[in-house]
Amino acid sequence: MTTTRPAIVASGLRKRYGDKLALDGLDLEVAEGSVLGLLGPNGAGKTTAVSILTTLLRPDGGRAEVAGFDVATQAAQVRTRIGLTGQTDAIDEILTGRQNLVMFGRLHHLSPRAARKRADELLEQFGLTEAADRQAKGYSGGMKRRLDLAVSFVTAPKVLFLDEPTTGQDPRNRMEVWSVVRTLVAGGTTVLLTTHYLDEADQLADRISVVDRGRVIADGTPNELKSRLGASQVDLVLRDERQLDEATEIVARVSGATPDVDRERRRVSAPVHDRVASLTDVLAGLQAAAVAVEDVALRQPTLDDVFMQLTGTRAESDDPAADTTEVAA
Ligand SMILES: Nc1ncnc2c1ncn2[C@@H]1O[C@H](COP(=O)(O)OP(=O)(O)OP(=O)(O)O)[C@@H](O)[C@H]1O
Ligand SMILES: [Mg+2]
CATH class of the missing domain: 3.40.50.300 (P-loop containing nucleotide triphosphate hydrolases)
Structure with a gap:
């Protein structure tokens, strides 16, 4: 052996x-x-x-x-x-x-x-x-x-x-x-x-x-x-759906990634490498553009985020219950 x-x-x-x-x-x-x-x-x-x-x-x-x-x-x-x-x-x-x-x-x-x-x-x-x-x-x-x-x-x-x-x-x-x-x-x-x-x-x-x-x-x-996927994920929820495109652009510029946009929930998220600096830049950009934010969070990436980054689509699953599975952060 x-x-x-x-x-x-x-x-x-x-x-x-x-x-x-x-x-x-x-x-x-x-x-x-x-x-x-x-x-x-x-x-x-x-x-x-x-x-x-x-x-x-x-x-x-x-x-x-x-x-x-x-x-x-x-x-x-x-x-x-x-x-x-x-x-x-x-x-x-x-x-x-x-x-x-x-x-x-x-x-x-x-x-x-x-x-x-x-x-x-x-x-x-x-x-x-x-x-x-x-x-x-x-x-x-x-x-x-x-x-x-x-x-x-x-x-x-x-x-x-x-x-x-x-x-x-x-x-x-x-x-x-x-x-x-x-x-x-x-x-x-x-x-x-x-x-x-x-x-x-x-x-x-x-x-x-x-x-x-x-x-x-x-x-x-x-x-x-x-390091390929970003160590953290920034999540934003906007007050007004009509500002989604503007917010997406700002998040894309700061993160250097293509943000994941959920129109129904007025949510934009993207992976970032330097947590606090990126969050600060995003918030400054939003404020300068007068985009109203309802909620903002920095969190650990989930399996869904990984798939979004690797494939550009949500994880495909043959189990309908899987879509609601919470992934521990
Ligand atoms: N005995 C079987 N007969 C028919 N299809 C099957 C069988 N076992 C698995 N499959 C199908 O093969 C694919 C892969 O299944 P598998 O169980 O290996 O996935 P998995 O990654 O372990 O999923 P999970 O995370 O749900 O455990 C799925 O589409 C599943 O529906
Ligand atoms: Mg299995």
Whole structure:
């Protein structure tokens, strides 16, 4: 084994479901011991890619290697080296949280004592200590999700796949999950995680691949992407719709980007690099032009903003509910 070989390589992965093209030539490369964030809207193809890389699904075209083994022809070798937390739960709801963890540890050849010790650590880390001896079927959705994650952390796999690890979790639990991921990575595990949250990818990932309609449309380190996209977003709401064009021009001039305009909400937004200076310039420009502002904000960019900048259109989604999904800032 060489140390320079990437832990995950995918090239030209294609997958079709009926007439729906889920993956359209997806390329990925993840260095050993690093974290790749696969960022994309609903229906982008993230779960399909994870399913192929974890040998659960066969691609129609292209190839992939995980931990040095081909996912199609050496699936068994791949499986013993990976962990997967999916969007479906792997836990047994009849058992308590603790029993689930201990059982999983025993299945992975930990001694009874080591399995109990590992279960205690994970229950603590995932905020499940109090609920440890209750049946998992009585857990809330968020607690089940954390138990499901904890199960995939029982043993440290070489490569860990986390499909939306923090969706539906409150901010405190998200940070706990992030901290456990960091601990595993420090121990040498390679992680591929999918997420809708730009801030999550920013927090955890060494590199981010932005996926849209089954292919990677941008990739780089979080800092590279942010410097391309602007570190912050200026949002303006005008009092009078008739001044939108004027305001858009001012925002475009200051930000150097093409602003996103929502006429119905009388809203103009654009990415900026130097937060306060840009905001000050925008407000000065508006005042000089006598444009009346109802509300103004500087905020973290969302996945929608990223797509707006990369594609010039809103993130396409096959889930109507996704349009109203709040992206944590
Ligand atoms: N079993 C299936 N049968 C038919 N179409 C499917 C199936 N699984 C996925 N698709 C379609 O393939 C595309 C990619 O789906 P996928 O689940 O990989 O997206 P995703 O990026 O994981 O989305 P999400 O963020 O909602 O989890 C979507 O258009 C989806 O509707
Ligand atoms: Mg998915």
